[in-house]
Amino acid sequence: MALPKRIIKETERLVAEPVPGIQAVPHDDNLRYFDVSIHGPTQSPYEGGVFKLELFLPEDYPMTPPKIRFLTKIYHPNIDRLGRICLDVLKGRLKRPLSSPNQSS
Amino acid sequence: MGNTSTKESRGASPPPHNHRTSRSFSGTASSAFPPEVERNAGTSSLRLGRRHRGDNFEAALLGLSLTHTHREREREREREREQDGPYKTREERRAEKEAERRKEREKERERSMAEESVDGGYLVTVGVYTGLEDYNLKIVRQLQIERRLAPFWKGIPDHEDDWTDAQLVAAAHSREIPDADAVLPPSPTKPSSTSEDLTRLTVPLATRSRSQSYGSDASPSSSTGRLSSLSLSSSPLAGFTRPRSKTLGFSRSSSANANAAPVETNIPSRTVNNRPIEAVLYEHASECPICFLYYPPHLNRTRCCDQPICSECFVQIKRADPHVPEHSPPGSPAPQPADQDRRAHAGDQLISEPASCPFCKQPEFGVVFQPLPWKRGLVYANQSHPYSVQQQSPLSYNSTTSSTSSLPTTPSGGRKKTTYAVNAPEVITTDRIRPDWATKLAHAKNQAARRAAAATALHTAAYLMHNINNNGGSSSNPFSSRRILRRINNSSGSMTPNGGSGTATPAPTTSATNIAQQSSETPAPAPPANAPSALHSVLRRARMVDLEEMMLMEAIRLSLAEEEERKHKEEKEAKAKGEKEELDRAATRLATSAPEPSSMGKGKSPAPRVDTAVRRTSEEQSPTVGFGASQHLKIHRATSDVSSSASSMKEPEAGGNSEDEEATEPMFNFQSLAQTLMAGEEDGAATGKGKQVECENGHAEEPDTAEGKGVSTASSVRIGQETA
Numbered sequence: 001m002a003l004p005k006r007i008i009k010e011t012e013r014l015v016a017e018p019v020p021g022i023q024a025v026p027h028d029d030n031l032r033y034f035d036v037s038i039h040g041p042t043q044s045p046y047e048g049g050v051f052k053l054e055l056f057l058p059e060d061y062p063m064t065p066p067k068i069r070f071l072t073k074i075y076h077p078n079i080d081r082l083g084r085i086c087l088d089v090l091k092g093r094l095k096r097p098l099s100s101p102n103q104s105s
Numbered sequence: 106m107g108n109t110s111t112k113e114s115r116g117a118s119p120p121p122h123n124h125r126t127s128r129s130f131s132g133t134a135s136s137a138f139p140p141e142v143e144r145n146a147g148t149s150s151l152r153l154g155r156r157h158r159g160d161n162f163e164a165a166l167l168g169l170s171l172t173h174t175h176r177e178r179e180r181e182r183e184r185e186r187e188q189d190g191p192y193k194t195r196e197e198r199r200a201e202k203e204a205e206r207r208k209e210r211e212k213e214r215e216r217s218m219a220e221e222s223v224d225g226g227y228l229v230t231v232g233v234y235t236g237l238e239d240y241n242l243k244i245v246r247q248l249q250i251e252r253r254l255a256p257f258w259k260g261i262p263d264h265e266d267d268w269t270d271a272q273l274v275a276a277a278h279s280r281e282i283p284d285a286d287a288v289l290p291p292s293p294t295k296p297s298s299t300s301e302d303l304t305r306l307t308v309p310l311a312t313r314s315r316s317q318s319y320g321s322d323a324s325p326s327s328s329t330g331r332l333s334s335l336s337l338s339s340s341p342l343a344g345f346t347r348p349r350s351k352t353l354g355f356s357r358s359s360s361a362n363a364n365a366a367p368v369e370t371n372i373p374s375r376t377v378n379n380r381p382i383e384a385v386l387y388e389h390a391s392e393c394p395i396c397f398l399y400y401p402p403h404l405n406r407t408r409c410c411d412q413p414i415c416s417e418c419f420v421q422i423k424r425a426d427p428h429v430p431e432h433s434p435p436g437s438p439a440p441q442p443a444d445q446d447r448r449a450h451a452g453d454q455l456i457s458e459p460a461s462c463p464f465c466k467q468p469e470f471g472v473v474f475q476p477l478p479w480k481r482g483l484v485y486a487n488q489s490h491p492y493s494v495q496q497q498s499p500l501s502y503n504s505t506t507s508s509t510s511s512l513p514t515t516p517s518g519g520r521k522k523t524t525y526a527v528n529a530p531e532v533i534t535t536d537r538i539r540p541d542w543a544t545k546l547a548h549a550k551n552q553a554a555r556r557a558a559a560a561t562a563l564h565t566a567a568y569l570m571h572n573i574n575n576n577g578g579s580s581s582n583p584f585s586s587r588r589i590l591r592r593i594n595n596s597s598g599s600m601t602p603n604g605g606s607g608t609a610t611p612a613p614t615t616s617a618t619n620i621a622q623q624s625s626e627t628p629a630p631a632p633p634a635n636a637p638s639a640l641h642s643v644l645r646r647a648r649m650v651d652l653e654e655m656m657l658m659e660a661i662r663l664s665l666a667e668e669e670e671r672k673h674k675e676e677k678e679a680k681a682k683g684e685k686e687e688l689d690r691a692a693t694r695l696a697t698s699a700p701e702p703s704s705m706g707k708g709k710s711p712a713p714r715v716d717t718a719v720r721r722t723s724e725e726q727s728p729t730v731g732f733g734a735s736q737h738l739k740i741h742r743a744t745s746d747v748s749s750s751a752s753s754m755k756e757p758e759a760g761g762n763s764e765d766e767e768a769t770e771p772m773f774n775f776q777s778l779a780q781t782l783m784a785g786e787e788d789g790a791a792t793g794k795g796k797q798v799e800c801e802n803g804h805a806e807e808p809d810t811a812e813g814k815g816v817s818t819a820s821s822v823r824i825g826q827e828t829a
Contacts, residue, residue, distance in 0.1 A: 005260070
C-alpha cells in the first residue's frame with residue numbers, strides 16, 4: 001500500500017527542519033525505515049557521543065507508536081542491553097499521536 | 106495460541122500406536138501396567154498441549170482412578186477423536202469465513218461508496234488505515250446517518266485556501282489538480298437549478314421515502330433499481346455526466362439492518378447552493394491532526410479539548426487490550442521476571458481502561474459532531490435530531506440561505522470552545538462504537554483465571570510429586586510419604602475405602618520382613634494407591650483446577666511408578682539368580698537323597714525317576730521364578746526365607762504371592778488396573794503352579810513335597826476364587 005500521507009508529510013518536515021542534534025534519514029527502499037543518529041547533548045554524560053538508532057514506522061502508524069532501538073551501546077537506566085527504550089509513548093497502543101504543529105485551531 | 110494448539114492436537118489425535126511410541130521415555134516395555142493404562146498415560150502426556158479440553162478430560166482422569174472398563178475407555182477415546190475432527194475444521198472454517206467476510210466487506214464498501222453518501226462523505230472507511238475494522242459497523246453507520254458522527258469524508262492530501270471549485274472537486278476525486286482558471290467541466294451550475302433543486306428535494310422526498318418503506322424488505326434489489334431509475338428520470342441532474350452520477354441512484358442499506366433501523370431516505374443532490382458539494386465541503390478544509398489529511402471543516406471534535414479528529418481516525422482509537430493494572434508508572438521494563446506469578450495471582454484484576462484522548466490524554470475519549478447546516482445523501486425519514494442542537498430543518502435552512510453567499514461558513518469560526526461530559530447525549534465515545542469491550546474483558550479475565558488455577562494445580566502437584574520422589578529415594582524413612590499422603594487423604598475428607606486398608610495392611614507384614622524390604626516395597630504400591638486421592642483432594646479444593654496439569658501429573662506419576670518397578674525388577678532378578686543357584690543346590694541334594702525314601706515306597710527304578718522329576722522341578726522352577734520377577738515386587742517377602750529346601754521355597758512363594766496381592770489389591774484406586782494386573786499375574790502364577798503341582802505329584806512319596814502340595818493346591822484354589 002502506498003505510504004500514508006502522514007508519513008510523507010512528517011518526513012518532508014523532518015528533512016526541511018531537522019531537530020537540532022538529531023538526524024533521521026529514511027531508507028530509499030523502505031520509507032518507513034529510518035537511520036537515526038543522535039548527538040549527545042552538551043553538559044550531559046553523553047556529550048560528544050554520537051548514538052545511532054534504527055526506527056521503523058509500523059503498518060498502522062500513527063495508531064501504534066514507532067519502533068525504535070539504539071544500535072550504539074549506551075548506559076542509560078531506560079535502555080536495555082539490546083538498545084530497547086523504555087518509554088511510555090513508545091508502548092502499546094496510541095496514547096498520543098503526534099499532532100500536526102501547524103494546526104491552526 | 107489457537108494455531109499451535111491445533112497443530113499439537115492434530116498431531117496427537119491420530120491413531121493410538123503413536124501414543125505407544127511416544128512413551129519411549131518410560132523405560133523397558135515389560136511394564137506391569139496393562140496396555141490400556143499405558144495408552145492412557147501416553148495420551149495424557151500427549152494431550153498436554155491442548156487448550157480446548159472438555160468434560161471428557163475430567164472423565165478421562167476419573168476414569169483412570171475410578172472403575173472404568175476397557176470398553177468405556179475405548180468409547181471415550183472415540184469421542185475425543187470425534188471432537189478433534191470438527192475442531193480442526195472449525196479452525197479452517199473460521200479462516201475461510203474471515204477471508205470471505207473480508208471479501209464481502211470489500212464488495213460492500215465498493216457498493217456503498219458508489220451508492221451511498223452522507224453529506225458528501227461515505228459510510229465506509231476510505232482506506233486511510235488498512236487494518237481490521239473491528240468497530241461495530243452498524244452502529245457507526247447509524248450514527249453517521251443520524252449526523253451524530255461525521256461521515257467518512259475523503260481526506261485530500263493537499264489543500265490550498267485559494268483553490269477554485271474546479272480544483273476542489275478534482276482534489277476530492279483524487280484527480281490531478283487543474284489550473285486555477287479551469288472551469289468546472291461536468292457540473293454546469295445553472296441558475297435555475299436552485300428551484301429545481303428545492304422541488305426535487307421537497308416534493309419527491311415523501312413519495313420516495315414511502316415507496317421505499319413499502320417496497321423495501323421483500324425485494325430490495327428490485328425496488329432499488331426501480332427507484333433509482335425513477336430518481337434518475339425525474340431528476341434534472343440526470344443529464345449530468347458526473348463521474349459519480351451513480352450516487353443519484355436511490356440506495357438503502359443492505360438487508361442486514363434494514364428491519365431494525367429506521368427507514369432511510371436519500372437526498373440525492375450533489376450540489377449545495379449550485380455549487381458541487383465537494384467544492385462546498387473542501388473550500389475551507391482543515392487538517393486532521395492524526396492522519397494529516399484535509400477534510401471538510403465539520404470534523405468531529407474531541408469532547409475534552411475540542412480538537413478535530415476525522416471519523417476514520419476516531420474509529421481506530423480503542424481501549425487497550427485487557428491488562429494487569431500498572432502499579433509502577435508506565436515505562437517500566439517490558440519483560441518482568443515476576444510477570445508470570447503476578448499474572449497468576451492477578452487473574453481477576455485485569456482491567457481495560459477506556460481510551461484516553463490522543464491530544465490531552467483525558468480518559469474516556471469521546472467526540473461530538475456538529476451536523477452540517479444542510480443534509481445530503483442518506484437520512485432517516487421522520488427522524489428528528491436526537492438532540493436539538495439544530496433547530497432549523499435542513500430544507501428550510503437551505504431555502505432561506507440558498508440565495509445568500511454566506512452558506513459555507515466554517516462552523517468552527519463562530520463556535521465557542523466547549524467541553525462535554527462523558528455522558529452527555531451528544532458525545533460518542535469509543536466504547537459506543539465498540540460495545541463488545543466488556544465481553545472481551547470478561548473473556549480475558551476468564552482466561553487469566555483459568556491460567557492461574559492451572560498454575561496453582563501445578564504447584565500443588567509439584568509439591569506432592571516432590572514428596573513422593575523424596576520418599577522413593579530415601580530408604581531411611583519409608584513411612585514419610587505415607588504419612589503425608591494419609592494426611593492429605595484425611596484433610597480432603599475423601600476417604601475411599603481403600604485409603605484405610607492401604608495404610609493398614611503393611612503393618613503386619615513389617616514384622617515378618619525386614620525394614621529394607623519394606624522400604625523397597627513401599628513406594629511402588631503407594632503412589633498408585635494414594636496419589637489419585639491426593640489428586641482428588643486438589644481437584645476438590647480448587648474447583649477451577651486445570652485438568653491439563655492434572656493429566657501431566659498423572660503421566661509423570663505413572664512414569665515414576667514404572668521407574669520404581671524397573672528398579673525393583675532388577676533387584677528381584679538379582680535375588681532370583683541367587684535363589685536359582687540355591688535351588689539347584691537343593692535339587693542336587695534331593696537327587697542324592699532320593700534313593701533312600703524310594704526304597705521305602707514303590708521303588709522299581711526310583712533313582713532315575715526322582716532324578717528326572719527333580720530336574721523337571723528345577724527346570725520349571727527357573728521359568729516360574731523368572732516370571733515372578735518380571736511381574737515385579739510380588740515375591741520379595743516370601744523370598745526372604747530361601748535357605749530351606751526347594752519345595753519349601755516354592756510353596757510359600759506362591760502363597761506369599763497371593764497374599765501379597767490380597768494385601769495390595771485394595772490399595773489400588775484404579776480397580777480396573779488392579780484387576781487386569783492381577784488377572785494376568787494369576788494366570789501366570791497358576792500355570793506355573795499347575796506345573797509344580799504336576800511335578801510334585803510325581804514326588805508324592807516325599808513327605809516334604811506332599812505337605813507342599815497341600816499348600817500349593819490350597820493357594821491355587823484361593824487364586825481360582827480370586828479370579829472368579
